[in-house]
Amino acid sequence: MSLANRVLAVNDDLPIRSDAPVHSGKVRSVYWLTAADSARLIAERGYDVAADAPLAIMVISDRISAFDCIWHGEGGMNGVPGKGAALNAISNHWFALFKEHGLADSHILEIPHPLVWIVQKAKPVMIEAIARQYITGSMWRAYAKGERDFCGIALPDALQRDQKLPELLITPSTKGILEGIPGVPAVDDVNITRADIEANYQAFNFNTAADVDHYEVLLKQGFEVISNELAKLDQIFVDTKFEFGYVRDAQGEQKLIYMDEVGTPDSSRIWDGEAYRRGEIVENSKEGFRQMLLQHFPDPDVLLNKDRMAERQALAANNALPAEVLMAVSNTYVSIAERITASSLTISDNPRAEIIDVLANDFGLID
Structure with missing residues:
Protein backbone atom coordinates (compact mmCIF):
# COMPACT_ATOMS: atom_id res chain seq x y z
CA MET A 1 0.00 0.00 0.00
CA LYS A 123 -16.29 23.15 29.77
CA PRO A 124 -13.00 24.60 28.53
CA VAL A 125 -10.98 27.18 30.37
CA MET A 126 -10.44 29.83 27.72
CA ILE A 127 -6.68 30.00 28.18
CA GLU A 128 -3.75 28.57 26.26
CA ALA A 129 -1.62 27.73 29.27
CA ILE A 130 1.98 28.09 28.04
CA ALA A 131 4.98 27.23 30.18
CA ARG A 132 8.55 28.09 29.17
CA GLN A 133 11.81 26.79 30.65
CA TYR A 134 14.11 28.24 27.97
CA ILE A 135 14.11 31.50 26.03
CA THR A 136 13.69 30.69 22.35
CA GLY A 137 11.27 31.10 19.46
CA SER A 138 8.87 34.04 19.56
CA MET A 139 9.92 34.99 23.09
CA TRP A 140 13.55 35.28 22.02
CA ARG A 141 12.65 37.28 18.91
CA ALA A 142 10.73 39.78 21.06
CA TYR A 143 13.47 39.84 23.71
CA ALA A 144 16.13 40.50 21.07
CA LYS A 145 14.12 43.52 19.93
CA GLY A 146 14.21 44.94 23.46
CA GLU A 147 11.05 43.60 25.09
CA ARG A 148 11.49 42.67 28.72
CA ASP A 149 7.89 42.28 29.93
CA PHE A 150 6.17 39.02 29.03
CA CYS A 151 2.63 38.49 30.30
CA GLY A 152 3.40 40.74 33.27
CA ILE A 153 6.69 39.01 34.06
CA ALA A 154 9.89 41.09 33.85
CA LEU A 155 12.92 39.33 32.41
CA PRO A 156 16.48 40.45 33.24
CA ASP A 157 18.90 41.86 30.70
CA ALA A 158 21.76 39.88 29.17
CA LEU A 159 19.90 36.63 28.52
CA GLN A 160 21.26 34.63 25.61
CA ARG A 161 19.30 32.84 22.92
CA ASP A 162 18.20 29.30 23.91
CA GLN A 163 19.48 29.59 27.47
CA LYS A 164 17.61 28.17 30.43
CA LEU A 165 15.45 30.75 32.19
CA PRO A 166 15.92 31.52 35.90
CA GLU A 167 12.57 29.84 36.61
CA LEU A 168 9.68 28.22 34.76
CA LEU A 169 7.62 31.01 33.22
CA ILE A 170 3.85 30.83 32.68
CA THR A 171 2.95 33.04 29.73
CA PRO A 172 -0.75 32.49 29.02
CA SER A 173 -2.74 33.67 26.03
CA THR A 174 -6.42 33.72 25.17
CA LYS A 175 -8.12 30.69 23.67
CA GLY A 176 -10.54 32.10 21.12
CA ILE A 177 -11.95 35.61 20.94
CA LEU A 178 -13.05 36.88 24.34
CA GLU A 179 -14.99 40.12 24.45
CA GLY A 180 -15.59 42.60 27.23
CA ILE A 181 -12.47 41.92 29.31
CA PRO A 182 -10.78 45.20 30.31
CA GLY A 183 -7.33 45.55 28.79
CA VAL A 184 -7.58 42.33 26.76
CA PRO A 185 -8.08 42.82 23.00
CA ALA A 186 -10.92 40.75 21.51
CA VAL A 187 -8.65 38.70 19.25
CA ASP A 188 -7.56 35.08 19.36
CA ASP A 189 -4.27 34.09 20.97
CA VAL A 190 -3.37 37.39 22.62
CA ASN A 191 -1.00 37.40 25.59
CA ILE A 192 -2.53 38.00 29.01
CA THR A 193 -1.23 38.43 32.55
CA ARG A 194 -2.07 36.56 35.71
CA ALA A 195 -3.66 39.81 36.96
CA ASP A 196 -5.97 39.78 33.89
CA ILE A 197 -7.05 36.25 34.76
CA GLU A 198 -7.54 36.90 38.48
CA ALA A 199 -9.61 40.03 37.87
CA ASN A 200 -11.81 38.33 35.26
CA TYR A 201 -11.68 34.65 36.20
CA GLN A 202 -15.31 34.01 35.29
CA ALA A 203 -14.80 35.45 31.79
CA PHE A 204 -12.06 32.85 31.29
CA ASN A 205 -14.51 30.12 32.42
CA PHE A 206 -12.98 29.43 35.82
CA ASN A 207 -15.56 28.37 38.39
CA THR A 208 -13.80 30.06 41.31
CA ALA A 209 -10.94 32.46 41.90
CA ALA A 210 -9.12 29.66 43.75
CA ASP A 211 -9.11 27.61 40.55
CA VAL A 212 -6.72 30.13 39.01
CA ASP A 213 -4.15 28.96 41.55
CA HIS A 214 -5.16 25.35 40.97
CA TYR A 215 -4.62 25.51 37.20
CA GLU A 216 -1.16 26.99 37.70
CA VAL A 217 -0.27 24.23 40.14
CA LEU A 218 -1.46 21.56 37.69
CA LEU A 219 0.47 23.26 34.88
CA LYS A 220 3.71 23.35 36.88
CA GLN A 221 3.28 19.81 38.18
CA GLY A 222 2.50 18.45 34.73
CA PHE A 223 5.50 20.25 33.27
CA GLU A 224 7.74 18.84 36.00
CA VAL A 225 6.54 15.25 35.49
CA ILE A 226 7.18 15.41 31.73
CA SER A 227 10.48 17.27 32.12
CA ASN A 228 11.81 14.72 34.61
CA GLU A 229 10.84 11.76 32.43
CA LEU A 230 12.32 13.32 29.29
CA ALA A 231 15.54 14.05 31.19
CA LYS A 232 15.91 10.28 31.73
CA LEU A 233 15.99 10.02 27.92
CA ASP A 234 18.48 12.91 27.69
CA GLN A 235 15.79 15.08 26.15
CA ILE A 236 15.07 18.66 27.24
CA PHE A 237 11.48 19.82 27.76
CA VAL A 238 11.82 23.39 26.50
CA ASP A 239 8.27 24.76 26.49
CA THR A 240 4.73 23.51 26.07
CA LYS A 241 1.06 24.38 25.88
CA PHE A 242 -1.54 22.86 28.21
CA GLU A 243 -5.31 23.23 28.12
CA PHE A 244 -7.76 22.74 30.97
CA GLY A 245 -11.48 22.27 31.42
CA TYR A 246 -14.20 21.13 33.80
CA VAL A 247 -16.09 17.84 33.73
CA ARG A 248 -18.59 16.15 36.06
CA ASP A 249 -17.86 12.80 37.68
CA ALA A 250 -20.37 10.04 38.46
CA GLN A 251 -21.46 11.91 41.60
CA GLY A 252 -22.12 15.07 39.58
CA GLU A 253 -19.16 16.93 41.08
CA GLN A 254 -17.23 19.27 38.81
CA LYS A 255 -13.47 18.84 38.64
CA LEU A 256 -10.69 20.64 36.78
CA ILE A 257 -8.91 18.35 34.32
CA TYR A 258 -6.26 18.33 31.61
CA MET A 259 -7.72 18.30 28.11
CA ASP A 260 -6.60 18.24 24.47
CA GLU A 261 -3.03 16.88 24.17
CA VAL A 262 -0.03 17.21 26.47
CA GLY A 263 3.72 17.04 26.00
CA THR A 264 3.61 16.19 22.30
CA PRO A 265 5.90 17.32 19.47
CA ASP A 266 2.97 19.43 18.23
CA SER A 267 2.34 21.28 21.49
CA SER A 268 5.91 21.43 22.82
CA ARG A 269 9.53 22.00 21.97
CA ILE A 270 11.80 19.07 22.81
CA TRP A 271 15.57 19.34 22.35
CA ASP A 272 18.22 16.64 22.28
CA GLY A 273 20.28 16.95 25.47
CA GLU A 274 23.62 15.79 24.08
CA ALA A 275 23.43 18.23 21.16
CA TYR A 276 22.47 21.10 23.50
CA ARG A 277 25.56 20.49 25.63
CA ARG A 278 27.61 20.82 22.42
CA GLY A 279 26.00 24.17 21.74
CA GLU A 280 23.64 22.84 19.04
CA ILE A 281 19.86 22.74 18.87
CA VAL A 282 18.42 19.48 17.54
CA GLU A 283 14.63 19.63 17.52
CA ASN A 284 12.57 16.54 18.32
CA SER A 285 9.31 18.37 17.75
CA LYS A 286 7.38 20.27 15.09
CA GLU A 287 9.72 23.22 15.51
CA GLY A 288 12.13 21.38 13.23
CA PHE A 289 9.47 21.34 10.50
CA ARG A 290 8.82 25.05 11.01
CA GLN A 291 12.51 25.82 10.68
CA MET A 292 12.65 23.74 7.50
CA LEU A 293 9.77 25.74 6.02
CA LEU A 294 11.54 29.00 6.85
CA GLN A 295 14.61 27.77 4.97
CA HIS A 296 12.66 26.14 2.12
CA PHE A 297 10.91 29.26 0.87
CA PRO A 298 12.86 32.30 -0.39
CA ASP A 299 10.81 34.85 1.58
CA PRO A 300 10.40 33.62 5.18
CA ASP A 301 8.59 36.83 6.14
CA VAL A 302 5.49 35.37 4.49
CA LEU A 303 5.45 32.71 7.21
CA LEU A 304 6.19 35.07 10.09
CA ASN A 305 4.13 38.13 9.17
CA LYS A 306 0.46 37.78 10.12
CA ASP A 307 -0.37 40.66 7.78
CA ARG A 308 0.57 38.38 4.86
CA MET A 309 -1.76 35.53 5.81
CA ALA A 310 -3.43 35.39 2.37
CA GLU A 311 -0.02 34.93 0.72
CA ARG A 312 0.91 32.32 3.32
CA GLN A 313 -2.24 30.29 2.74
CA ALA A 314 -1.61 30.38 -1.01
CA LEU A 315 1.95 29.23 -0.41
CA ALA A 316 0.74 26.21 1.57
CA ALA A 317 -2.01 25.35 -0.90
CA ASN A 318 0.12 25.66 -4.04
CA ASN A 319 3.37 24.01 -2.92
CA ALA A 320 3.65 20.25 -2.50
CA LEU A 321 6.61 19.60 -0.22
CA PRO A 322 9.14 16.89 -1.16
CA ALA A 323 8.10 13.49 0.16
CA GLU A 324 11.42 13.14 1.98
CA VAL A 325 10.58 16.23 4.03
CA LEU A 326 7.36 14.69 5.32
CA MET A 327 9.12 11.36 5.92
CA ALA A 328 11.77 13.17 7.98
CA VAL A 329 8.94 14.63 10.09
CA SER A 330 7.45 11.15 10.37
CA ASN A 331 10.75 9.80 11.65
CA THR A 332 10.97 12.57 14.26
CA TYR A 333 7.46 11.94 15.59
CA VAL A 334 7.60 8.15 15.53
CA SER A 335 11.09 8.03 17.06
CA ILE A 336 10.30 10.34 19.98
CA ALA A 337 7.00 8.52 20.61
CA GLU A 338 8.76 5.16 20.76
CA ARG A 339 11.42 6.53 23.11
Whole structure:
Protein backbone atom coordinates (compact mmCIF):
# COMPACT_ATOMS: atom_id res chain seq x y z
CA MET A 1 0.00 0.00 0.00
CA SER A 2 1.30 3.49 -0.87
CA LEU A 3 2.40 5.93 1.81
CA ALA A 4 -0.42 8.26 0.83
CA ASN A 5 -2.99 5.57 1.70
CA ARG A 6 -1.44 5.05 5.13
CA VAL A 7 -2.10 8.69 5.98
CA LEU A 8 -5.41 9.65 7.58
CA ALA A 9 -5.73 13.12 6.08
CA VAL A 10 -9.52 13.51 6.14
CA ASN A 11 -11.08 12.66 9.50
CA ASP A 12 -14.37 14.57 9.49
CA ASP A 13 -16.40 12.32 7.16
CA LEU A 14 -16.49 9.04 9.09
CA PRO A 15 -19.97 7.46 9.34
CA ILE A 16 -20.13 7.81 13.13
CA ARG A 17 -23.69 8.22 14.41
CA SER A 18 -24.08 11.79 15.63
CA ASP A 19 -26.84 14.38 15.87
CA ALA A 20 -24.57 17.43 15.75
CA PRO A 21 -22.20 18.84 13.14
CA VAL A 22 -18.67 17.45 13.25
CA HIS A 23 -16.24 19.95 14.75
CA SER A 24 -12.96 19.76 12.85
CA GLY A 25 -9.79 21.53 13.96
CA LYS A 26 -6.33 21.63 12.43
CA VAL A 27 -5.59 18.07 13.48
CA ARG A 28 -8.53 16.53 15.39
CA SER A 29 -12.22 16.09 14.56
CA VAL A 30 -14.92 15.70 17.21
CA TYR A 31 -18.11 13.68 16.71
CA TRP A 32 -20.71 14.41 19.39
CA LEU A 33 -22.65 11.26 20.17
CA THR A 34 -26.42 11.14 20.56
CA ALA A 35 -27.76 11.30 24.12
CA ALA A 36 -28.88 7.69 23.75
CA ASP A 37 -25.46 6.46 22.64
CA SER A 38 -23.72 8.47 25.35
CA ALA A 39 -25.94 7.01 28.06
CA ARG A 40 -25.55 3.49 26.64
CA LEU A 41 -21.76 3.64 26.57
CA ILE A 42 -21.58 5.12 30.08
CA ALA A 43 -23.67 2.20 31.35
CA GLU A 44 -21.94 -0.48 29.27
CA ARG A 45 -18.36 0.66 29.76
CA GLY A 46 -18.65 1.85 33.36
CA TYR A 47 -17.17 5.31 32.78
CA ASP A 48 -16.77 7.45 35.91
CA VAL A 49 -18.96 10.26 34.62
CA ALA A 50 -22.47 11.54 35.25
CA ALA A 51 -25.11 9.25 33.71
CA ASP A 52 -26.26 12.03 31.37
CA ALA A 53 -22.79 13.31 30.42
CA PRO A 54 -22.39 14.08 26.70
CA LEU A 55 -19.67 11.95 25.09
CA ALA A 56 -17.75 12.37 21.86
CA ILE A 57 -15.49 10.43 19.57
CA MET A 58 -12.30 12.35 18.90
CA VAL A 59 -10.39 11.23 15.80
CA ILE A 60 -6.87 12.50 15.21
CA SER A 61 -5.55 12.93 11.69
CA ASP A 62 -2.05 12.80 10.23
CA ARG A 63 -2.36 16.35 8.88
CA ILE A 64 0.47 18.71 9.72
CA SER A 65 -0.08 22.38 10.42
CA ALA A 66 2.51 25.10 10.85
CA PHE A 67 2.23 28.88 10.77
CA ASP A 68 -1.59 28.42 10.88
CA CYS A 69 -1.63 26.52 7.56
CA ILE A 70 -2.06 22.88 6.58
CA TRP A 71 0.81 21.53 4.46
CA HIS A 72 0.93 18.66 1.97
CA GLY A 73 3.51 16.71 0.01
CA GLU A 74 4.18 15.21 -3.38
CA GLY A 75 2.43 12.06 -4.53
CA GLY A 76 -0.83 12.83 -2.75
CA MET A 77 0.71 12.80 0.73
CA ASN A 78 -1.72 15.00 2.60
CA GLY A 79 -0.16 14.31 5.96
CA VAL A 80 2.66 12.59 7.80
CA PRO A 81 2.61 8.79 8.21
CA GLY A 82 2.41 7.84 11.89
CA LYS A 83 2.01 11.41 13.15
CA GLY A 84 -1.48 10.99 14.60
CA ALA A 85 -0.68 7.71 16.31
CA ALA A 86 2.52 9.23 17.73
CA LEU A 87 0.68 12.24 19.18
CA ASN A 88 -2.00 10.10 20.77
CA ALA A 89 0.51 7.59 22.17
CA ILE A 90 2.58 10.36 23.77
CA SER A 91 -0.45 12.12 25.27
CA ASN A 92 -1.82 8.83 26.58
CA HIS A 93 1.53 8.10 28.23
CA TRP A 94 1.72 11.48 29.98
CA PHE A 95 -1.94 11.42 31.06
CA ALA A 96 -1.36 8.01 32.67
CA LEU A 97 1.72 9.35 34.50
CA PHE A 98 -0.21 12.40 35.69
CA LYS A 99 -2.80 10.07 37.21
CA GLU A 100 -0.07 7.94 38.81
CA HIS A 101 1.37 11.08 40.40
CA GLY A 102 -2.07 12.11 41.68
CA LEU A 103 -2.32 15.28 39.59
CA ALA A 104 -5.62 15.37 37.71
CA ASP A 105 -7.66 13.35 35.25
CA SER A 106 -8.01 14.05 31.54
CA HIS A 107 -11.12 14.13 29.36
CA ILE A 108 -10.22 10.73 27.85
CA LEU A 109 -12.43 7.83 28.91
CA GLU A 110 -11.20 5.09 26.57
CA ILE A 111 -8.80 4.54 23.66
CA PRO A 112 -10.45 2.14 21.19
CA HIS A 113 -7.87 2.70 18.41
CA PRO A 114 -4.46 4.42 18.20
CA LEU A 115 -6.08 7.34 16.37
CA VAL A 116 -9.25 7.56 18.48
CA TRP A 117 -10.25 8.80 21.93
CA ILE A 118 -13.66 8.52 23.58
CA VAL A 119 -14.00 11.68 25.64
CA GLN A 120 -16.54 13.40 27.80
CA LYS A 121 -17.61 16.94 27.07
CA ALA A 122 -15.68 19.48 29.08
CA LYS A 123 -16.29 23.15 29.77
CA PRO A 124 -13.00 24.60 28.53
CA VAL A 125 -10.98 27.18 30.37
CA MET A 126 -10.44 29.83 27.72
CA ILE A 127 -6.68 30.00 28.18
CA GLU A 128 -3.75 28.57 26.26
CA ALA A 129 -1.62 27.73 29.27
CA ILE A 130 1.98 28.09 28.04
CA ALA A 131 4.98 27.23 30.18
CA ARG A 132 8.55 28.09 29.17
CA GLN A 133 11.81 26.79 30.65
CA TYR A 134 14.11 28.24 27.97
CA ILE A 135 14.11 31.50 26.03
CA THR A 136 13.69 30.69 22.35
CA GLY A 137 11.27 31.10 19.46
CA SER A 138 8.87 34.04 19.56
CA MET A 139 9.92 34.99 23.09
CA TRP A 140 13.55 35.28 22.02
CA ARG A 141 12.65 37.28 18.91
CA ALA A 142 10.73 39.78 21.06
CA TYR A 143 13.47 39.84 23.71
CA ALA A 144 16.13 40.50 21.07
CA LYS A 145 14.12 43.52 19.93
CA GLY A 146 14.21 44.94 23.46
CA GLU A 147 11.05 43.60 25.09
CA ARG A 148 11.49 42.67 28.72
CA ASP A 149 7.89 42.28 29.93
CA PHE A 150 6.17 39.02 29.03
CA CYS A 151 2.63 38.49 30.30
CA GLY A 152 3.40 40.74 33.27
CA ILE A 153 6.69 39.01 34.06
CA ALA A 154 9.89 41.09 33.85
CA LEU A 155 12.92 39.33 32.41
CA PRO A 156 16.48 40.45 33.24
CA ASP A 157 18.90 41.86 30.70
CA ALA A 158 21.76 39.88 29.17
CA LEU A 159 19.90 36.63 28.52
CA GLN A 160 21.26 34.63 25.61
CA ARG A 161 19.30 32.84 22.92
CA ASP A 162 18.20 29.30 23.91
CA GLN A 163 19.48 29.59 27.47
CA LYS A 164 17.61 28.17 30.43
CA LEU A 165 15.45 30.75 32.19
CA PRO A 166 15.92 31.52 35.90
CA GLU A 167 12.57 29.84 36.61
CA LEU A 168 9.68 28.22 34.76
CA LEU A 169 7.62 31.01 33.22
CA ILE A 170 3.85 30.83 32.68
CA THR A 171 2.95 33.04 29.73
CA PRO A 172 -0.75 32.49 29.02
CA SER A 173 -2.74 33.67 26.03
CA THR A 174 -6.42 33.72 25.17
CA LYS A 175 -8.12 30.69 23.67
CA GLY A 176 -10.54 32.10 21.12
CA ILE A 177 -11.95 35.61 20.94
CA LEU A 178 -13.05 36.88 24.34
CA GLU A 179 -14.99 40.12 24.45
CA GLY A 180 -15.59 42.60 27.23
CA ILE A 181 -12.47 41.92 29.31
CA PRO A 182 -10.78 45.20 30.31
CA GLY A 183 -7.33 45.55 28.79
CA VAL A 184 -7.58 42.33 26.76
CA PRO A 185 -8.08 42.82 23.00
CA ALA A 186 -10.92 40.75 21.51
CA VAL A 187 -8.65 38.70 19.25
CA ASP A 188 -7.56 35.08 19.36
CA ASP A 189 -4.27 34.09 20.97
CA VAL A 190 -3.37 37.39 22.62
CA ASN A 191 -1.00 37.40 25.59
CA ILE A 192 -2.53 38.00 29.01
CA THR A 193 -1.23 38.43 32.55
CA ARG A 194 -2.07 36.56 35.71
CA ALA A 195 -3.66 39.81 36.96
CA ASP A 196 -5.97 39.78 33.89
CA ILE A 197 -7.05 36.25 34.76
CA GLU A 198 -7.54 36.90 38.48
CA ALA A 199 -9.61 40.03 37.87
CA ASN A 200 -11.81 38.33 35.26
CA TYR A 201 -11.68 34.65 36.20
CA GLN A 202 -15.31 34.01 35.29
CA ALA A 203 -14.80 35.45 31.79
CA PHE A 204 -12.06 32.85 31.29
CA ASN A 205 -14.51 30.12 32.42
CA PHE A 206 -12.98 29.43 35.82
CA ASN A 207 -15.56 28.37 38.39
CA THR A 208 -13.80 30.06 41.31
CA ALA A 209 -10.94 32.46 41.90
CA ALA A 210 -9.12 29.66 43.75
CA ASP A 211 -9.11 27.61 40.55
CA VAL A 212 -6.72 30.13 39.01
CA ASP A 213 -4.15 28.96 41.55
CA HIS A 214 -5.16 25.35 40.97
CA TYR A 215 -4.62 25.51 37.20
CA GLU A 216 -1.16 26.99 37.70
CA VAL A 217 -0.27 24.23 40.14
CA LEU A 218 -1.46 21.56 37.69
CA LEU A 219 0.47 23.26 34.88
CA LYS A 220 3.71 23.35 36.88
CA GLN A 221 3.28 19.81 38.18
CA GLY A 222 2.50 18.45 34.73
CA PHE A 223 5.50 20.25 33.27
CA GLU A 224 7.74 18.84 36.00
CA VAL A 225 6.54 15.25 35.49
CA ILE A 226 7.18 15.41 31.73
CA SER A 227 10.48 17.27 32.12
CA ASN A 228 11.81 14.72 34.61
CA GLU A 229 10.84 11.76 32.43
CA LEU A 230 12.32 13.32 29.29
CA ALA A 231 15.54 14.05 31.19
CA LYS A 232 15.91 10.28 31.73
CA LEU A 233 15.99 10.02 27.92
CA ASP A 234 18.48 12.91 27.69
CA GLN A 235 15.79 15.08 26.15
CA ILE A 236 15.07 18.66 27.24
CA PHE A 237 11.48 19.82 27.76
CA VAL A 238 11.82 23.39 26.50
CA ASP A 239 8.27 24.76 26.49
CA THR A 240 4.73 23.51 26.07
CA LYS A 241 1.06 24.38 25.88
CA PHE A 242 -1.54 22.86 28.21
CA GLU A 243 -5.31 23.23 28.12
CA PHE A 244 -7.76 22.74 30.97
CA GLY A 245 -11.48 22.27 31.42
CA TYR A 246 -14.20 21.13 33.80
CA VAL A 247 -16.09 17.84 33.73
CA ARG A 248 -18.59 16.15 36.06
CA ASP A 249 -17.86 12.80 37.68
CA ALA A 250 -20.37 10.04 38.46
CA GLN A 251 -21.46 11.91 41.60
CA GLY A 252 -22.12 15.07 39.58
CA GLU A 253 -19.16 16.93 41.08
CA GLN A 254 -17.23 19.27 38.81
CA LYS A 255 -13.47 18.84 38.64
CA LEU A 256 -10.69 20.64 36.78
CA ILE A 257 -8.91 18.35 34.32
CA TYR A 258 -6.26 18.33 31.61
CA MET A 259 -7.72 18.30 28.11
CA ASP A 260 -6.60 18.24 24.47
CA GLU A 261 -3.03 16.88 24.17
CA VAL A 262 -0.03 17.21 26.47
CA GLY A 263 3.72 17.04 26.00
CA THR A 264 3.61 16.19 22.30
CA PRO A 265 5.90 17.32 19.47
CA ASP A 266 2.97 19.43 18.23
CA SER A 267 2.34 21.28 21.49
CA SER A 268 5.91 21.43 22.82
CA ARG A 269 9.53 22.00 21.97
CA ILE A 270 11.80 19.07 22.81
CA TRP A 271 15.57 19.34 22.35
CA ASP A 272 18.22 16.64 22.28
CA GLY A 273 20.28 16.95 25.47
CA GLU A 274 23.62 15.79 24.08
CA ALA A 275 23.43 18.23 21.16
CA TYR A 276 22.47 21.10 23.50
CA ARG A 277 25.56 20.49 25.63
CA ARG A 278 27.61 20.82 22.42
CA GLY A 279 26.00 24.17 21.74
CA GLU A 280 23.64 22.84 19.04
CA ILE A 281 19.86 22.74 18.87
CA VAL A 282 18.42 19.48 17.54
CA GLU A 283 14.63 19.63 17.52
CA ASN A 284 12.57 16.54 18.32
CA SER A 285 9.31 18.37 17.75
CA LYS A 286 7.38 20.27 15.09
CA GLU A 287 9.72 23.22 15.51
CA GLY A 288 12.13 21.38 13.23
CA PHE A 289 9.47 21.34 10.50
CA ARG A 290 8.82 25.05 11.01
CA GLN A 291 12.51 25.82 10.68
CA MET A 292 12.65 23.74 7.50
CA LEU A 293 9.77 25.74 6.02
CA LEU A 294 11.54 29.00 6.85
CA GLN A 295 14.61 27.77 4.97
CA HIS A 296 12.66 26.14 2.12
CA PHE A 297 10.91 29.26 0.87
CA PRO A 298 12.86 32.30 -0.39
CA ASP A 299 10.81 34.85 1.58
CA PRO A 300 10.40 33.62 5.18
CA ASP A 301 8.59 36.83 6.14
CA VAL A 302 5.49 35.37 4.49
CA LEU A 303 5.45 32.71 7.21
CA LEU A 304 6.19 35.07 10.09
CA ASN A 305 4.13 38.13 9.17
CA LYS A 306 0.46 37.78 10.12
CA ASP A 307 -0.37 40.66 7.78
CA ARG A 308 0.57 38.38 4.86
CA MET A 309 -1.76 35.53 5.81
CA ALA A 310 -3.43 35.39 2.37
CA GLU A 311 -0.02 34.93 0.72
CA ARG A 312 0.91 32.32 3.32
CA GLN A 313 -2.24 30.29 2.74
CA ALA A 314 -1.61 30.38 -1.01
CA LEU A 315 1.95 29.23 -0.41
CA ALA A 316 0.74 26.21 1.57
CA ALA A 317 -2.01 25.35 -0.90
CA ASN A 318 0.12 25.66 -4.04
CA ASN A 319 3.37 24.01 -2.92
CA ALA A 320 3.65 20.25 -2.50
CA LEU A 321 6.61 19.60 -0.22
CA PRO A 322 9.14 16.89 -1.16
CA ALA A 323 8.10 13.49 0.16
CA GLU A 324 11.42 13.14 1.98
CA VAL A 325 10.58 16.23 4.03
CA LEU A 326 7.36 14.69 5.32
CA MET A 327 9.12 11.36 5.92
CA ALA A 328 11.77 13.17 7.98
CA VAL A 329 8.94 14.63 10.09
CA SER A 330 7.45 11.15 10.37
CA ASN A 331 10.75 9.80 11.65
CA THR A 332 10.97 12.57 14.26
CA TYR A 333 7.46 11.94 15.59
CA VAL A 334 7.60 8.15 15.53
CA SER A 335 11.09 8.03 17.06
CA ILE A 336 10.30 10.34 19.98
CA ALA A 337 7.00 8.52 20.61
CA GLU A 338 8.76 5.16 20.76
CA ARG A 339 11.42 6.53 23.11
CA ILE A 340 8.87 8.12 25.44
CA THR A 341 6.53 5.12 25.57
CA ALA A 342 9.30 2.48 25.38
CA SER A 343 7.26 0.56 22.83
CA SER A 344 7.09 0.32 19.06
CA LEU A 345 4.46 2.34 17.24
CA THR A 346 2.20 0.55 14.80
CA ILE A 347 1.32 2.57 11.70
CA SER A 348 -1.95 1.36 10.21
CA ASP A 349 -2.08 0.26 6.58
CA ASN A 350 -5.68 1.46 6.33
CA PRO A 351 -6.54 3.58 9.39
CA ARG A 352 -9.94 4.66 8.12
CA ALA A 353 -11.18 1.09 7.68
CA GLU A 354 -9.77 0.06 11.06
CA ILE A 355 -11.52 2.93 12.88
CA ILE A 356 -14.87 2.19 11.26
CA ASP A 357 -14.51 -1.51 12.08
CA VAL A 358 -13.77 -1.04 15.78
CA LEU A 359 -16.43 1.63 16.32
CA ALA A 360 -19.01 -0.56 14.55
CA ASN A 361 -18.24 -3.92 16.13
CA ASP A 362 -17.12 -2.95 19.64
CA PHE A 363 -19.10 0.22 20.28
CA GLY A 364 -22.14 0.09 17.96
CA LEU A 365 -21.61 3.64 16.71
CA ILE A 366 -21.66 3.15 12.93
CA ASP A 367 -25.00 3.21 11.10
